[in-house]
Amino acid sequence: MTALLVLPVAAPVAAAVFAAVCRNRRLNAAVAAAAALAIGACGLLLAVARGDGPALALGGLLRADALTAVMLVVIGSVGAPAAWAGIGYVDQEVAAGHTTPRRVRLYGVLVPTFLAAMATAVSAANIGVMWAAIEATTIVTAFLVGHRGGRAAVEAAWKYVVICSVGIAVALLGTVLVYFAAVHAGIPASRALDIDTLLAHATALDPAVLRVAAGLMVIGFGAKAGLVPFHTWLADAHSQAPAPVSALMSGVLLAVGFSAVLRVKPVVDLAVGGGYLRTALLVVGLATVAVAALMLLVQRDFKRMLAYSSMENLGVIAVAAAVGTPLAIAALLWQVLAHGMGKTVLFLSAGQIQSAHGSSAIAAVRGVLARSRLVGASFAVGIAVVVAVPPFAIFGSVIAVGRSMTEVGLGWLLAVQGTLMVVAFAALASRTVGILLGEPEPSAPAIMTPRSISLALVIGIAACLALGLSAGPLAGLFRDAGLMLAGVR
Amino acid sequence: MNQDLYTAGMNTAAGTLLLTAVLVVWRRELRAMVMLLACQGVALAALPIVDGIAHASAEVIGVGVAILALRGVVLPAVLLRLVARRGPARRGPARWVPARRESAPVVGTSLSLLITALLTVTAFAVTRPIVRLQATVGSMAVPVSFAVILIGIQVMATRRRALSQTVGFLMLDNGITSAAFLLTSGVPLVVELGASLDVLFVTLVLGLLARQVQAHFGDSDVGRLRELRD
Numbered sequence: 001m002t003a004l005l006v007l008p009v010a011a012p013v014a015a016a017v018f019a020a021v022c023r024n025r026r027l028n029a030a031v032a033a034a035a036a037l038a039i040g041a042c043g044l045l046l047a048v049a050r051g052d053g054p055a056l057a058l059g060g061l062l063r064a065d066a067l068t069a070v071m072l073v074v075i076g077s078v079g080a081p082a083a084w085a086g087i088g089y090v091d092q093e094v095a096a097g098h099t100t101p102r103r104v105r106l107y108g109v110l111v112p113t114f115l116a117a118m119a120t121a122v123s124a125a126n127i128g129v130m131w132a133a134i135e136a137t138t139i140v141t142a143f144l145v146g147h148r149g150g151r152a153a154v155e156a157a158w159k160y161v162v163i164c165s166v167g168i169a170v171a172l173l174g175t176v177l178v179y180f181a182a183v184h185a186g187i188p189a190s191r192a193l194d195i196d197t198l199l200a201h202a203t204a205l206d207p208a209v210l211r212v213a214a215g216l217m218v219i220g221f222g223a224k225a226g227l228v229p230f231h232t233w234l235a236d237a238h239s240q241a242p243a244p245v246s247a248l249m250s251g252v253l254l255a256v257g258f259s260a261v262l263r264v265k266p267v268v269d270l271a272v273g274g275g276y277l278r279t280a281l282l283v284v285g286l287a288t289v290a291v292a293a294l295m296l297l298v299q300r301d302f303k304r305m306l307a308y309s310s311m312e313n314l315g316v317i318a319v320a321a322a323v324g325t326p327l328a329i330a331a332l333l334w335q336v337l338a339h340g341m342g343k344t345v346l347f348l349s350a351g352q353i354q355s356a357h358g359s360s361a362i363a364a365v366r367g368v369l370a371r372s373r374l375v376g377a378s379f380a381v382g383i384a385v386v387v388a389v390p391p392f393a394i395f396g397s398v399i400a401v402g403r404s405m406t407e408v409g410l411g412w413l414l415a416v417q418g419t420l421m422v423v424a425f426a427a428l429a430s431r432t433v434g435i436l437l438g439e440p441e442p443s444a445p446a447i448m449t450p451r452s453i454s455l456a457l458v459i460g461i462a463a464c465l466a467l468g469l470s471a472g473p474l475a476g477l478f479r480d481a482g483l484m485l486a487g488v489r
Numbered sequence: 490m491n492q493d494l495y496t497a498g499m500n501t502a503a504g505t506l507l508l509t510a511v512l513v514v515w516r517r518e519l520r521a522m523v524m525l526l527a528c529q530g531v532a533l534a535a536l537p538i539v540d541g542i543a544h545a546s547a548e549v550i551g552v553g554v555a556i557l558a559l560r561g562v563v564l565p566a567v568l569l570r571l572v573a574r575r576g577p578a579r580r581g582p583a584r585w586v587p588a589r590r591e592s593a594p595v596v597g598t599s600l601s602l603l604i605t606a607l608l609t610v611t612a613f614a615v616t617r618p619i620v621r622l623q624a625t626v627g628s629m630a631v632p633v634s635f636a637v638i639l640i641g642i643q644v645m646a647t648r649r650r651a652l653s654q655t656v657g658f659l660m661l662d663n664g665i666t667s668a669a670f671l672l673t674s675g676v677p678l679v680v681e682l683g684a685s686l687d688v689l690f691v692t693l694v695l696g697l698l699a700r701q702v703q704a705h706f707g708d709s710d711v712g713r714l715r716e717l718r719d
Contacts, residue, residue, distance in 0.1 A: 061679075128676055132683025139690045142698065154701045155714040158651070161698060165658060165691050166645065172684060173638065173665045177619070180672040184623055190677055208618035236717045295719055304719065 001049065005057035005064050008042045008072050008119040011035040015112035019105075026087050028108040029452075033084040035112055039119055040076015043069045047477040054196065056125060063125030063195065066481035070333045071122035071259050073474070077463060078251035078340040079115050081456035082244040085348050086111060088450030089244050092355055098148065107147060107242070114140045114248060118256045128193045130260055131168070131175050134224055137253060138164045144245045145237045156240035160233045167223020167230040171260070174216030178264070181205045181213065181271075195263065202270035211276060214268040217261065218280050224257025226311045227318055228287040235295070238307035239360065243351025246303065250310040250347060251340035258317060258336075262329075265321065266487045278322045282410075285318030286417060293420045296427035302353070303360045305431060306346055309386050312424045313339045313394070319417060320401040323408055330482030331400035337474075338393035338467055342385030345460035348453055349378035353435070356447040362431050367440030372447035376436050378457045383432045385464050387425045392468040496626050498539035499671075503630035505532035506667055507609070510640040510660055514605050515598060517591040522656050523568045526663075529637075530560030533663050536670040540627075549674050552681060556666070559685055564659060564692050571652055571696055588650060592710045596647045605640055612636035619672070627671040634671060637664035649712040651699035655692065662688050 015035035019028040046055070046069040054065040090107060093099040117140055121133035138161060146157030175193070182192035185204040191197045198205075223230030234254075238246045261281075268277050292312035299305040313335065320332035352375045353368055354360045369376030381392075388394040398421075405414045449457070471478060509529040513522050534557035541549030572589065596604070612635035619631055641661030645654050666684070669676050676684070703709045 126677075126680070128680030129683060132680065132687055135684075135687040135691075139687065139694055142694045146698070146701070151705045152716045154698065154705050155716050158695075158698045158702055158711060158714060159717075161691065161694055162645070162654060162658070165695075166642065166661065169658075169661055169665060173668065175680075176665060176669045176672065176676060179669070179676055180619070180623075183673050189673065193677065193680065206618075206622050209622055212615070212618065235719065239717070298719060300719075 001055045002057040004042045004046050004049070005055060005062040005123060008039040008075075008123060009062070009116055011038040012112040012116035012119060016109050016116065019108040019112060025090060025104055025108050029083055029086040029090070029111075032086070032108070032112040032115070033080050036076050036079030036083050036115055038076075039072050039079060039115065043072025043076055044473075046072065047474070050480075060125055060194070061129065062123045064123055066477055066484050067259060067262060067333075068123050069477055070337070070474075070481050071256065072119065074255055074337050074340050075115060075118050075122070075252050077337065078248060078344050081344050081348070081460050082247040082251070083111055083115070085247075085453045085456040086244045087452040089242055089351065089453070091450055093242075096355075103147060103149070106143060110140055110144050111245070111248075114144065118252060121256050122259055125195060126193045127178065127195060127198075127260075127264060128175055130263065131172055134171075134221065134257060134260060135165075135168045137224070137256070138168060141241075141245070141249065141253070145241045147242050147245070148240065153240045156236040160237040163230055163233040164223055167220050169220070170223070171217050171220025174213040174220055177209055177213035177216065178205075178267075181209045184209075195267075198267045199270070202267045205267075205271040207272040210268060210271045214264065214272065214277060215280060217264055218277070218284060221257050221260040222284055222318075225254050225261070225318075226257075226288070226314050227284050228291055231288065231291065231311060234311060235304045235307040238310070239301060239303040243347050243354070246306075246351070247344040247347040250307065251343040254310060254314050255336045255340060258314060258321075261318075262321060262485055265324075266485060269324075269487055274324060278324060281318050281322035282413065285315045285322060286413070286420075288312075288315030288318060289417060289420045289424075293424040293427070296424050299427065299431070300362050301360050302362050302365070302431070302435060303347075303350055305362070305428065306343065306350060309424070309428060310339070310343060312421070313386060316398065316401070316417065316421070319413070320404075323401060323404045323410065324486055325404045325408065326479070326482035326486040326488055328401050328404035328482070329485045330478040331397040331404070333478050333481055334471060335394050335397040338385060338397065338464070341460060341463050341467060342382045342392070342394070345378040345457055345464065346382030346386065348457055348460070349375045349382065352447055352449050352453065353379070356445045362435060365435050366438045367436075367444065368447065369436045370440050371444065372449060374454055374457055375447050375449060378461060379432065380436055381461050381464055383428055385468075387428050388421070390468075392464060393471070396468075495539065495543040499536065499626050499630060502532045502535035502539065503633045503667070503671070505529070505535075506637055506663070507633045510637045511602070511605055513644060513656060513660065514601050514640060517594070517598075519572050519589055519591065519650065519652050520569070522653060523565050523572065526568070526656050526659055527561055527565035529660065529663055530562075530565065531557060533560055533667050533670075536667060537675060540670065540674055544674075546674070548678075552675055552678070555685070559689065560659075560663060560666075563689065567692050567696055568652060568655060571699060588709055591653055592649050592712075594647070595649060595712075601643070601647060604643060608639040608643060609636040612639055623672070631668055631671050634664045634668035637661075637667065649710045651695070651702055651709045651711050654711060655695045655699065658695070659688070659692065
């Protein structure tokens with residue numbers, strides 16, 4: 001058991017050290033992809049081997065439960081294709097003369113470090129350590145966002161670091177207040193931030209202080225999840241980062257940020273009652289969906305369009321968390337995984353379109369499907385996944401959340417959210433049709449896809465389809481995570 | 490240490506925290522802002538040091554000394570290098586000379602100070618549940634921490650130089666750390682260590698990015714970052 005907890009952190013750290021020493025960048029990318037696979041495999045094994053309670057390792061520093069297992073699977077299934085596609089991405093950058101050897105080496109080290117920080121965040125037993133790991137993701141990805149250099153990339157990196165650091169600092173203040181409430185309730189200081197200890201003593205925590213703390217944590221960790229009000233970094237960073245990094249940020253980082261909210265939710269619900277966080281998450285979630293839908297309507301850049309689609313999905317996920325029934329939480333975790341996979345193929349294929357055209361303007365691109373079947377099909381599948389078209393998984397998850405909403409008497413909100421989702425769907429679908437179909441202009445550049453990216457795309461499409469048809473062995477895991485986080489057990 | 494001396498020490502440190510924050514709002518000279526930040530770091534470190542002496546805890550004093558080194562010396566030194574660097578950058582497309590003063594203010598000085606006063610009153614209002622829960626010398630001073638946090642955000646929102654925004658961020662972080670020390674004797678060591686490392690790295694990253702902004706945009710005025718929009 002200890003090995004399954006330590007390996008998800010140790011494997012990417014080892015890959016980062018390897019990349020710092022070894023000068024073969026293709027080998028480095030393959031090692032990083034292998035480390036991501038190891039993370040995902042540990043998640044699956046933890047899902048199979050999990051007992052009734054959480055598993056602990058390293059003197060109680062690391063902790064794994066159903067949510068940890070789900071998040072490790074998400075990190076692995078997005079991280080592996082994204083890291084592997086890095087081979088083709090860097091090849092193209094080098095061939096085009098867009099990068100320097102120093103930047104290439106930095107890229108090789110930072111990608112596995114990023115994976116390690118995310119794996120630490122989801123397997124920390126202490127919410128203070130979880131906070132530090134999430135903050136570390138900001139530091140690591142700052143240079144990945146600015147990797148391409150130039151004014152736009154530097155601007156995106158600056159805004160990203162400033163906004164996310166402030167957001168996450170707000171979450172630290174929330175963490176400090178939880179600690180204060182715990183120490184005041186007589187919990188020994190050394191264990192006062194441990195998730196299990198907090199859960200066991202949740203009813204003894206002062207409700208007034210915990211209300212302030214929970215509000216700060218929703219805003220702070222919400223910043224990393226791309227939720228309103230600290231969402232403004234998201235479109236800039238996603239559109240400027242290299243395609244594989246955009247996939248990682250959109251597919252996993254946002255979900256890791258949100259998993260922090262899910263982590264503290266049972267404690268807060270026990271201490272102050274379920275209504276408080278429900279209201280907070282409903283407001284934040286619906287506002288996020290609304291902002292994303294409006295921005296999608298006026299979007300002229302396809303990478304920014306994908307970024308706002310991520311915001312829309314995270315908003316829907318936040319609303320599902322607010323509903324908070326076991327079914328809704330199981331469904332939202334299913335959506336997290338499906339969205340991660342969909343966004344991986346989307347950003348990788350969008351990266352190929354962008355590098356062929358030298359632009360990410362929607363107006364500049366027509367007839368992709370006629371020029372590259374694989375890239376066009378990947379883009380189409382990815383969009384179908386993220387706008388909840390059946391048979392893909394998010395459709396099922398949205399239906400399940402909708403059912404839960406009517407069960408808890410939030411049917412009117414379902415109508416509001418449904419309308420916003422239809423707006424987003426229309427905006428995304430109409431632009432996608434324009435990009436994919438139509439006769440390409442005679443002068444349109446050919447879309448050449450490196451073999452590594454083609455492989456990642458094919459595997460990604462297959463995974464999206466498979467997850468849509470059946471959650472397979474993961475169904476039980478999602479169900480248990482839902483029961484656990486809804487406080488049923 | 491007797492109780493009066495302890496109370497006086499804690500209150501002086503907390504008062505200095507707030508005073509330096511207000512002075513940062515008042516001053517527009519970049520170097521002066523960094524120096525005030527260093528003073529604030531010293532005042533922040535005084536909290537655990539006084540607390541540690543009062544309770545004869547070597548560990549808490551040690552944490553205080555580490556805070557003193559990081560927030561009183563290292564972080565301000567990183568920022569000072571940004572101000573002091575003369576002449577053109579070694580790399581980058583444009584030649585630039587570091588700015589010495591804040592550029593044209595978004596909000597005037599007197600209005601800024603008025604906003605600061607309002608934020609301080611707000612801080613006293615929002616911290617009432619905390620002060621009510623635990624009425625110790627430290628908790629009574631917690632509104633000061635929240636005021637420093639809010640003033641830090643104010644500086645970030647109203648100043649346009651990359652360096653001033655970084656100073657605002659570090660004030661925000663000082664405020665949070667002081668809240669941890671005033672409410673309890675600081676968060677567990679592993680969390681404190683993680684938070685300190687993070688703030689150090691964020692400052693280094695912001696410093697590097699500030700230089701890149703200066704190199705690419707010819708100025709450290711982040712109000713000029715307008716390439717990306719919808």
